[in-house]
Structures are given as C-alpha cells and as structure tokens.
Amino acid sequence: MKTYTGRQYIKENFPDVLFDESRFTSGIPQKICFPQTAEDIREIAREAFASGTPLSIIGAQTGITGGGVPVDNSIAVCFSEMNAIAHVDMTDINAPVVYCQPGATLSQINGFLAEPSSYSCKTGQASILEPGLWIYPPDPTEATAQIGGTAATNASGARSYHFGPTRNHIASLSLVFADGDFSVVKRGFHIESTDFFSFLTESGKKHIVKRPAYQSPDIKNAAGYYSKKNMDLVDLFIGSEGTLALFAEIGIKLTKSPVFLGGMSFFPGRSMAFDFASFLRTESGVAAIEYFDESAIKFVRAKIKNGDIADIPNFPGNCAVYWEYIETSLMPFESRMDLWEKELLSKGSSFDATWSGFDKRELGFLKKFRHAVPELVNSAVAANKKNCPSVRKISTDTALPQENFSGTMEDYIALVEKNKLEYVIFGHLGDFHLHCNLLPKNNDELRRALLVYDDIMDLTIKNNGTISAEHGIGKIKTQHLCGMYGNEVMAEMKRIKSDFDPKWLLNRGNLFERPPDGIL
Structure with missing residues (x-):
C-alpha cells in the first residue's frame, strides 16, 4: 500500500485530492493512503481509531457537494488503486452479481460487461457472461465515477426513472468499520424486525441497531440516512456518504440489456x-x-x-x-x-x-x-474562475412532489431572473428533479447566487421537496439538511452515526456540520 505524509508534500503532489467538481475545499490531510485490499483499509482504520484521527474517504472527486473533500489533518483514503472487478456470482442466472472493489469506475464496469473476457476475474466466471447481454442499470452522467462513490450517495441517472437509483441494484456490501472491524452485509439477510437490526462482525461482536424512527420521503431522495419500515440493513449504508463505514467490496446486481x-x-x-x-x-x-x-x-x-x-x-x-x-x-x-x-x-x-x-x-x-x-x-x-478565482458553480439538486413541481420551478426561475444571474436548467424531468445551475462571474454575483440558492432550498422545503435527490449532502448542504428534517430527525441520524462511529472519525463534516460536544 502506498502512503505519503506531510501536508505540504500532499498539497504540492496531490492537489486534485483536495477538492471535487464543486471546487470546495476543507483542508489538507496529514497523510494519504492508497489501499489495494480490504486488509489495507482495516489497517488504516485501526491506526486512525487508535489515534483519534479523522478519516477522509476519497473517490473520483466527480461530486459537487464536497463529500469527498478531506478535512484538515485527517488521513485521506484514496480508492483509485483499489479498482478490481473481483468475481461474478451466477447463483441466480437471471440476475448475476458482479463483485467490484470500490474504486472500479462505471466506465470500467460497462467495459467489462461489453467484453467480459477482456478482464481477469478471480473465479474465471467472467466467461459465463455473454458479451453485451447484461447491463448495470444506474447510469449517472459521470462515467468516471467510482462504484463506491455512487453507492455512498445512492447516485442515479437518466434511466433511474425506470430502473430506480443505485440502491435498487446493490446486492452486497463488504464493510470496514471505524475501529477496523469487518462484516459482509448481503441483501435479504438483515431485514429490520420490530424496529431493530442485528448482525455479527468478523471479531464476533454483535451489533444491535435501532432503525431511525422517521420515514424517508417517497419522492426521489438522497438526503440523509435512508429509513423505511421493514427495510434492509444494506439500505442504511447506501447513501450514508461514508459516515458509517468504508466499502471494501460491492456486489452489483445485473439486468438483461x-x-x-x-x-x-x-x-x-x-x-x-x-x-x-x-x-x-x-x-x-x-x-x-x-x-x-x-x-x-x-x-x-x-x-x-x-x-x-x-x-x-x-x-x-x-x-x-x-x-x-x-x-x-x-x-x-x-x-x-x-x-x-x-x-x-x-x-x-x-x-x-x-x-x-x-x-x-x-x-x-x-x-x-x-x-x-x-x-x-x-x-x-x-x-x-480564471477571471475571478473565488467563483464556483452553484447547482441545485432538488426534487419535488408532482403536485408542487411546475409552480415551484416557476418560482425558482423568477427568483434567479430577479437577481440577474446566468443560469442553465436541465435534468431528470421524469422524477420531477431538475438541476438549476447558477454561473456567477464575479464575487458580487457569487454572493447573490448563494443567497438565491438558500431561498431555493427554503422554497423546496416549503413545498415538501428534497434538497438532494441524487448528489447527497456532503459538507456544503449540512445546514439545509436540518431545515428539511428538523431537530428530532437530525438527533436520530446522529444516534445512528454514533452507533457505528462513536468517535465520529469517518468522513467528518459530511451530513453534520460538526461532531457532538465532547467528541473533539
């Protein structure tokens, strides 16, 4: 496993690790690690847990919420070298499962499915897959996104209108917890019963976790921890933005093309x-x-x-x-x-x-x-940015109930035009989920764009929408997550976080602005 230390060295030699597509930055890690195996991840986690050092989980940095942006003096875990397509499970011939390391990109997975024999899988079962017969249905726009990042945010794409988001196609997760313990959670094996989940880790520790009392919105949503009655434990980790565990391997379910x-x-x-x-x-x-x-x-x-x-x-x-x-x-x-x-x-x-x-x-x-x-x-x-380095894209990721969609979109546009900002709107109309991209050219326009963004979030919440339908919350939208759910639900989410990560080391700053008093 390659590791590099020293904040100045990392700043000079790994600048692309320090920000995502939002160009938001949060600090410089003290150490950067490139694991290749699950044991490498466990070693990193054990070291961080012993020293109380935050872990920042870094994917392909295609996100726009700062979710993969490291916090200052953390240990950064970069998955770019942990990108193997490991093996294929043909137990269900109508829905094969491909097991991938978290750094495998969507482009790599699509290439594998087009020509399975061109990739080496440990089991040799790749030859069973007929070229081009199967697809992995989620199709986020960024083909360079890593499968671990898409699972961490419950990403979606154009065809998610028909096939559903990432969570509908995840069969298994291999998890490394904050203390380095390990567990494989397979869909269908850990269904919530009487409001509780229970499962064993490799060390023999039995986890008993109370399901959050709230219900996630019925509209397309990627804001906060998922919670539904009779839910599967797998779904708690999907969309958790790296705050509950690190993914060591992901089993993705295929669909006939x-x-x-x-x-x-x-x-x-x-x-x-x-x-x-x-x-x-x-x-x-x-x-x-x-x-x-x-x-x-x-x-x-x-x-x-x-x-x-x-x-x-x-x-x-x-x-x-x-x-x-x-x-x-x-x-x-x-x-x-x-x-x-x-x-x-x-x-x-x-x-x-x-x-x-x-x-x-x-x-x-x-x-x-x-x-x-x-x-x-x-x-x-x-x-x-060349003319004004401080500016950045301000982009919404809201989804709305059908009955409130058209009117609220008109309100969005009126607000943007009143403030004389350049904007570009496109997105997933089937799910009532459009992106309003604000393109400020100078600091004054950036200031106005940020105020407009806050007003759009307030309009969304007022009209029973979600502030994030596919990108997640990251570090940029934490204040609006509380506005969407309220203090009681946020307390439930913090309880879940503490159950799995008592020192609040994993992806600190994601979902929650800061750890509870007494953690730091």
Missing part, C-alpha cells in the same frame, strides 16, 4: 415540454425522461456560435425532452407512434421536430449531447 430506442423532441416552450413529459409517464415502455430548458438550449446555441462545440444540428425548438423507450416484441415502438405523434402535435412539436435515436449510432449521439451540456457548463465555470 433491453433494446433501447430514443429521441429528443423539441417544443416552443417549457409548459408544452412539461405536458409531454406528463404523457410519457403514462407509457409503460418509457425508460428515461430528461429535460433541457430554454436556458440550456440558449446556452448551447451561444457555445456553437463561439465555436466551443461542433457537429450539432439546428435546434427545431426552444427546449427539449430527451426520452428513451424499451422496445419489446409485445410492445414495439411502431405500435405507439401514432399516439405519440398526436401528443407531440398537440403540444407544438412532432416527430419532424425530434432528433431520432432509433439505432445505436443515433442513440449514441443523443447521449453524447446529453452529457455535453453539463460539461459545457463546467467549462464555463472554469473560464469564469
């Missing part, structure tokens, strides 16, 4: 696009419903004019809905086309105003465009 078709339909305005999305939600074959607002299309048009992006056809409308459809022999897309065309025409669009994705090449272009928009936003932020 369906036939995907897609399209991007353009509309004159926002309300017509939202109405078409309402129709799409009634269609059982729809796998994804994404949205690009008028602000996003205008932003991309400007980038095309400036030569920042090429090979984009003319936009036949002011905003767009990107959709994917799962075609089957019982429900071919052709059988739905007349109805879809009727719906499109009634909302100011048509198949003529739709970029098609009916073959692999066309669908690949649509997905490339979908990913290019947030990349262009990040490039614009980087350009702004």
Whole structure:
C-alpha cells in the first residue's frame, strides 16, 4: 500500500485530492493512503481509531457537494488503486452479481460487461457472461465515477426513472468499520424486525441497531440516512456518504440489456415540454425522461456560435425532452407512434421536430449531447474562475412532489431572473428533479447566487421537496439538511452515526456540520 505524509508534500503532489467538481475545499490531510485490499483499509482504520484521527474517504472527486473533500489533518483514503472487478456470482442466472472493489469506475464496469473476457476475474466466471447481454442499470452522467462513490450517495441517472437509483441494484456490501472491524452485509439477510437490526462482525461482536424512527420521503431522495419500515440493513449504508463505514467490496446486481430506442423532441416552450413529459409517464415502455430548458438550449446555441462545440444540428425548438423507450416484441415502438405523434402535435412539436435515436449510432449521439451540456457548463465555470478565482458553480439538486413541481420551478426561475444571474436548467424531468445551475462571474454575483440558492432550498422545503435527490449532502448542504428534517430527525441520524462511529472519525463534516460536544 502506498502512503505519503506531510501536508505540504500532499498539497504540492496531490492537489486534485483536495477538492471535487464543486471546487470546495476543507483542508489538507496529514497523510494519504492508497489501499489495494480490504486488509489495507482495516489497517488504516485501526491506526486512525487508535489515534483519534479523522478519516477522509476519497473517490473520483466527480461530486459537487464536497463529500469527498478531506478535512484538515485527517488521513485521506484514496480508492483509485483499489479498482478490481473481483468475481461474478451466477447463483441466480437471471440476475448475476458482479463483485467490484470500490474504486472500479462505471466506465470500467460497462467495459467489462461489453467484453467480459477482456478482464481477469478471480473465479474465471467472467466467461459465463455473454458479451453485451447484461447491463448495470444506474447510469449517472459521470462515467468516471467510482462504484463506491455512487453507492455512498445512492447516485442515479437518466434511466433511474425506470430502473430506480443505485440502491435498487446493490446486492452486497463488504464493510470496514471505524475501529477496523469487518462484516459482509448481503441483501435479504438483515431485514429490520420490530424496529431493530442485528448482525455479527468478523471479531464476533454483535451489533444491535435501532432503525431511525422517521420515514424517508417517497419522492426521489438522497438526503440523509435512508429509513423505511421493514427495510434492509444494506439500505442504511447506501447513501450514508461514508459516515458509517468504508466499502471494501460491492456486489452489483445485473439486468438483461433491453433494446433501447430514443429521441429528443423539441417544443416552443417549457409548459408544452412539461405536458409531454406528463404523457410519457403514462407509457409503460418509457425508460428515461430528461429535460433541457430554454436556458440550456440558449446556452448551447451561444457555445456553437463561439465555436466551443461542433457537429450539432439546428435546434427545431426552444427546449427539449430527451426520452428513451424499451422496445419489446409485445410492445414495439411502431405500435405507439401514432399516439405519440398526436401528443407531440398537440403540444407544438412532432416527430419532424425530434432528433431520432432509433439505432445505436443515433442513440449514441443523443447521449453524447446529453452529457455535453453539463460539461459545457463546467467549462464555463472554469473560464469564469480564471477571471475571478473565488467563483464556483452553484447547482441545485432538488426534487419535488408532482403536485408542487411546475409552480415551484416557476418560482425558482423568477427568483434567479430577479437577481440577474446566468443560469442553465436541465435534468431528470421524469422524477420531477431538475438541476438549476447558477454561473456567477464575479464575487458580487457569487454572493447573490448563494443567497438565491438558500431561498431555493427554503422554497423546496416549503413545498415538501428534497434538497438532494441524487448528489447527497456532503459538507456544503449540512445546514439545509436540518431545515428539511428538523431537530428530532437530525438527533436520530446522529444516534445512528454514533452507533457505528462513536468517535465520529469517518468522513467528518459530511451530513453534520460538526461532531457532538465532547467528541473533539
């Protein structure tokens, strides 16, 4: 295991470890470790526990909440060298499980599933997987994200509308606790009974944990510890943002790859696009419903004019809905086309105003465009930082109940425009979950953007929404987590944290601004 010590040495030689895509920083670790095995992680945890040193867990730094940003004088655990696809379990031939180390990236996993024989697995069972037959359904935008990070935040993507978020596809977690103890928790083996979980660790210690008394929101949500009646213990750790345990291995459940078709339909305005999305939600074959607002299309048009992006056809409308459809022999897309065309025409669009994705090449272009928009936003932020180093992107991750969605979105936009801020909106319309990206260019705009962000969080909470639907809370949104849940629920979350991490060493600063009195 490679280790490096000295804050100045780390600052000079590992600067990318110190911040994520948000460009938020929280300090410089005293030591940085690159484990390769579960035993390496346990060794690090035992050392930290004995000395009372916080552990900062570092993934690919694709997040935007500061969740993977180290705190000062911590020991940083970087998983970039712990990235093996270890073995395949074919016990259930209809749902194989692939066991990955936490540093394996989504791109690496997708490459493995496309050509399993090109990777060496310890069991040799990779050859059982037919190339291209299986997919890992969660498809977060960042293909460089590590599987450990996506499990830690319960990440989701476009197809999560149909397949659900990461937690729906995790079969097993190998856990290293704050004191270095170890346990493997498999889905279905530890279901909450009479409000309690119990499980054994490798040392023989029996953990009895009381389930949080609150219920997690029914809308798409990645804010705080998950809690539902009769829940599985696995789900408590998914989305816990590294605050309860470190992941040493993750078992991901595969799904047979369906036939995907897609399209991007353009509309004159926002309300017509939202109405078409309402129709799409009634269609059982729809796998994804994404949205690009008028602000996003205008932003991309400007980038095309400036030569920042090429090979984009003319936009036949002011905003767009990107959709994917799962075609089957019982429900071919052709059988739905007349109805879809009727719906499109009634909302100011048509198949003529739709970029098609009916073959692999066309669908690949649509997905490339979908990913290019947030990349262009990040490039614009980087350009702004050259002129004013203190600015950063301010991005929302809210989801809302259906009945409050349209009105609250209009309130968001009115608030941003009143403050004369550049903004770009896109996201997961199927789940009533859009990202409003604010792009401040100077310190005054940054100040206004932060105030607007706070107001948007207040509007979201007032309208029974969540402040984080997929990115997590990290270190940036902790004050709003308390606003969303209230003091009683926060006390329950802190109890869970203390049950697993009594010294509050793991990912200190995530979810909670500071440890309880007496910990430091």
